[in-house]
Amino acid sequence: MYTVSNKLKIGAIILMVVGALGIVTGFLSAPSNVAEAKAMVASHGDSHGESHGDVVKVIDEGHGSYKEEGHAMTEAEHDEHVFHQLANKPWAALYVAAFFFFMIALGVLAFYAIQRAAQAGWSPLLFRVMEGITSYIVPGGIIVFVILVLSVMHMNHLFVWMDQTVVDKDVLLQGKAGYLDPTFFLIRAAIFLAGWIGYREYSRKLSLAQDESDDNSNFKLNFRISAAFLVFYLISESIMSWDWIMSVDPHWFSTLFGWYIFASMFVSGITVIAMVTIYLKSKGYLEEVNDSHIHDLAKFMFGISIFWTYLWFSQFMLIWYANIPEEVTYYITRIEDYNLPFFGMVAMNFLFPVLLLMNSDYKRLNWFVVMAGIVILAGHYMDIFNAIMPSTVGDQWYIGIPEIGAILFFAGLFIFWIFRALASAPLQPKRNPFIEESRHFHY
């Protein structure tokens, strides 16, 4: 039985408190009206006017779908625009961090279901670790859902299509109104969360029942529901990515977006499994987990990092190559306003893991896997940041107190919750049919 050390508990609580202070600071310093926003921009003394002028010019070059921004903006319109971007900042920071940590748990859940459905022989020793991490989808999912409900209640302007006055002026949004309907949006989110949480709780129950049972019926049932869950997951994850991420930019669409977000959550999830396993092993709780298990996880980190890059590049290159105005604005805003985060993320998520984790010996060095894991996690935070921020705060982005505060808060909550769950059951399954194979796993 694992007990959470006091150090870890206090550390997590400190993270949450510091993070909550950061989030509150973010909300307090956000402008509440146009005049305040104007004063803030002026006091920063940045060249916002000019840089924004560039964007408008780029958009002006015949990008029909952005016409309402493209025609010369009056100064009042411009100030109103900047006010909305600044007011969105703390919300977007909160949403990015909330979704990022939620998606880690969801990625682990997908990995867990795949291990069960594939009847993998190496991983049963790690099932309890994965179940511990997936426990976060309950609080994490509820927090994301609450943020979505607050968006529907017009507490923020994260999703521009939720604003009826915008939709009335926008033919494109009117065309999508059948799908992008606030009520339908919340119903979809509720169904997906219910499905994911339901599978997680049921599978965990069966996994614990298998330890006490004297036949394998729980294991077999778990195998079947995991296979069924994967079908549900593939569909729901795809739709979730359109709803929760792609729809912050409702004029833009991409077909492989769901897979792209999936790759991001999958590799972050596997990275967190590896890091939590290494932590527990270093504390002496997982004696039977050997270097070969870590090696396998590191191989997954390596492979899925490349898979993510493949999808990122496929999406980028197709749009760059064809250069169709209605699609390419997505990348133009990112390359113009987010140059370093946008390309820095590719270096963190591709170059770094590829070069570090290529060597077979390095994949067995725990500190090497942890270092690579930290970079991968930071890179995938930047990935979600790059997906949400350009459409919500535009060129007013900055990684400051609200963003870091939100990361710290959710990191603290994540650590607190998953280690509490890890301490609630023995860390090693007792009578999984594959447990012997997993114990002797050797690569």
Added chain:
Amino acid sequence: MASKVIQAFYNDDDVLMHAVKKVKAAKHHIEEVYCPFPVHGLDKAMGLEPTRIAITSFMYGCVGLTVAIVMMNFIMIEDWPQDIGGKPSFSYIENMPAFVPIMFELTVFFAAHLMVITFYLRSRLWPFKEAENPDLRTTDDHFLMEIEIHDNEAELMSLLSDTGAVEINVSEKDLH
């Protein structure tokens, strides 16, 4: 130089593994082991060095990537920077996404093919090469361990017959 070798036959890979460990423990040099299929862990038991072929492959991949970059940069950017459908041929980086598929494929092509050729050269494999098989059964269902004799034939005989060998022969052999 012709010399005498002792050849012990086994019909089970487990028995072979034990025999290899025993012979190694008795500090005899194993000349060669012939198997009909890969025996997991045999290289470790024999104390063979790990292969470095993955390292050569990585270097070949780097060569392939360089070839792709230099080639595309010369052809598309330096030699004749035409406007083809509005693609920006002003500098390599501006047009790079279009070159990535070629960069990727040439990296894989060089890494794979040169590594395979390296393998053939290092393992001395080529068409019309004369097979170096000491006994036909080793390609079907027998394992063969070969040890060079240095005036210790009787000692080796007794050691090998203890390891569960199904047949032990002494033969003259050309050692390279």
